[in-house]
Amino acid sequence: MKRNAQRPAAAASPATAAVRSERPSVELAGLRRRLASMLYESMLLLGVLALTFLVPYLMLGVGFGISPPGWFAWLHIFAVLGGYFVWYWRRHGQTLAMQTWRLQLVDAADGRGLSPGRCWLRYALCWPSVLLFGVGLLWALIDRDRQFLHDRLAGACIVLLPPAAKA
Helix, strand or coil: CCCCCCCCHHHCCHHHHHHHHHCCCCEECCHHHHHHHHHHHHHHHHHHHHHHHHHHHHHHCHHHCCCCCHHHHHHHHHHHHHHHHHHHHHHHCCCHHHHHCCEEEEECCCCCCCCHHHHHHHHHHHHHHHHCCCHHHHHHHCCCCCCCHHHHHHCEEEEECCCCCCC
């Protein structure tokens, strides 16, 4: 997917053509880079979950023999991680790990950012994609664009950003 599709030269004015040529072309991110970003993200999420569990659960007295039901813990994890991902995806299209690896989540059709609803859809689709023996991740091996199943279903894709220009 090219982010800035070129129109026929006859339809573009010289000024418009100059602006188009200055914008960098964005390519789909490779599978290894996306998997490395996911590994890094999982380490960051351990810290996020530690903080979000530590404070509320200590306030509830979990360490003193009182523990919430198991479904509540899973609901808590789902909500906290969902808030983290959707907030970052909506803000810049990148989580902390994606920023490190120069990856960005965009709409597969037009290259723009995703709506909040599409972000939540992608997030919800990530769970079965990963937890069902990684079938959604393995899907990338047979997908024509090497996209994960949850990205394909949500109409999203992860692109590789060009390197930052040195000042």
